[in-house]
Amino acid sequence: NAGVTQTPKFRVLKTGQSMTLLCAQDMNHEYMYWYRQDPGMGLRLIHYSVGEGTTAKGEVPDGYNVSRLKKQNFLLGLESAAPSQTSVYFCASSSPRGKTGQNEQYFGPGTRLTVT
Amino acid sequence: GNSVTQMEGPVTLSEEAFLTINCTYTATGYPSLFWYVQYPGEGLQLLLKATKADDKGSNKGFEATYRKETTSFHLEKGSVQVSDSAVYFCALRDAYGQNFVFGPGTRLSVLP
Numbered sequence: 761n762a763g764v765t766q767t768p769k770f771r772v773l774k775t776g777q778s779m780t781l782l783c784a785q786d787m788n789h790e791y792m793y794w795y796r797q798d799p800g801m802g803l804r805l806i807h808y809s810v811g812e813g814t815t816a817k818g819e820v821p822d823g824y825n826v827s828r829l830k831k832q833n834f835l836l837g838l839e840s841a842a843p844s845q846t847s848v849y850f851c852a853s854s855s856p857r858g859k860t861g862q863n864e865q866y867f868g869p870g871t872r873l874t875v876t
Numbered sequence: 877g878n879s880v881t882q883m884e885g886p887v888t889l890s891e892e893a894f895l896t897i898n899c900t901y902t903a904t905g906y907p908s909l910f911w912y913v914q915y916p917g918e919g920l921q922l923l924l925k926a927t928k929a930d931d932k933g934s935n936k937g938f939e940a941t942y943r944k945e946t947t948s949f950h951l952e953k954g955s956v957q958v959s960d961s962a963v964y965f966c967a968l969r970d971a972y973g974q975n976f977v978f979g980p981g982t983r984l985s986v987l988p
Binding site for chain 2 (some may be wrong): 818868
């Protein structure tokens with residue numbers, strides 16, 4: 761049981777390049793989330809999904825797109841990277857609220873992205 | 877909307893000192909409450925949780941009690957260790973269950 765995994769762990773992009781971050785979970789969770797973490801800003805929600813084929817915008821969605829084609833995977837895309845997107849990106853997953861003992865989010869190890 | 881407020885720190889303590897990190901929240905209904913810990917270079921890990929009023933979550937010597945009357949979930953540990961040095965996040969899951977709200981995090985440094 762690997763939990764939540766993210767690839768890649770590190771990446772350096774030039775301004776204008778594109779990339780996709782992959783998140784995978786093996787806990788059969790319905791909900792998945794993408795956050796970014798910046799110094800002094802805490803965690804900010806980018807996009808989330810409550811099920812396969814559905815996505816929704818979070819607090820800071822501009823410049824990012826997501827897809828949830830399979831229940832276990834949640835992809836985060838940057839079409840044209842900007843230096844302001846330099847950050848650490850975390851994926852998380854959870855069950856719907858109400859499942860006994862399974863209310864919490866499980867986080868991946870993070871992807872450290874630098875845009876030059 | 878829902879929100880979480882916690883002391884931002886940094887907090888610096890000597891080993892074996894008593895720790896309190898305050899957390900208060902604003903939410904409608906009955907949210908679930910959590911403390912997560914983040915060690916350097918890692919993701920967030922659940923430290924403890926409470927799902928209803930007066931519940932006490934505990935783990936690894938840390939405790940927090942869900943206080944509905946004061947809308948608080950303060951984290952405490954009686955004797956901290958150097959290995960407890962990390963960033964601690966207070967969080968809630970709202971009554972409708974889709975989203976989580978995190979506090980800004982409190983950096984704790986424990987000196988030997």
